[in-house]
Amino acid sequence: MSCGSTSWEEQSGHVDDNDLELYLKYRLSGESISAIEAHLARCPACVDKLVEQDKCLWYLAELRGGEGERRKHPRLKTNQAASLQVLNPFSADVWDIQIVDVSTGGLRTHTSKPLLPDSLIRVRMQYSVECGDVRYCIPAEEGFNAGVRLHDYL
Numbered sequence: 338m339s340c341g342s343t344s345w346e347e348q349s350g351h352v353d354d355n356d357l358e359l360y361l362k363y364r365l366s367g368e369s370i371s372a373i374e375a376h377l378a379r380c381p382a383c384v385d386k387l388v389e390q391d392k393c394l395w396y397l398a399e400l401r402g403g404e405g406e407r408r409k410h411p412r413l414k415t416n417q418a419a420s421l422q423v424l425n426p427f428s429a430d431v432w433d434i435q436i437v438d439v440s441t442g443g444l445r446t447h448t449s450k451p452l453l454p455d456s457l458i459r460v461r462m463q464y465s466v467e468c469g470d471v472r473y474c475i476p477a478e479e480g481f482n483a484g485v486r487l488h489d490y491l
């Protein structure tokens with residue numbers, strides 16, 4: 338597992354690790370996001386790298402954490418609207434969702450479409466952006482409820 342940036346990948350026409358990290362963290366301009374999403378939509382290798390980058394950041398966050406002051410952002414509110422994007426399997430679609438409840442390290446969402454267990458997702462809420470993976474998804478009233486484990490590095 339490598340967290341360093343590799344310039345040969347940049348030259349080979351793939352997205353480099355640094356940009357994948359910024360993409361995960363939602364810290365790129367709209368133009369860069371469009372370029373990366375166009376590439377991810379047709380390059381499974383870079384989607385794999387995106388998944389690896391997420392694991393890497395999550396692992397480092399776990400190493401750094403554990404000593405109390407985990408959450409820098411305001412506590413997540415329940416029953417708030419949010420948006421969700423599935424990063425693996427990659428899709429550029431953004432869904433409007435509802436956060437049903439929040440627990441330590443996780444949340445439950447309400448979506449109109451089912452989410453695939455084990456998919457990597459990114460949720461944008463009022464005060465924060467979080468990546469996570471889908472633990473389960475079950476039918477609920479007028480849609481689906483999914484449990485998401487947050488990776489907590491943002």
Ligand SMILES: [Zn+2]
Nearest residue numbers: 351352380383
């Ligand atoms: Zn690529």
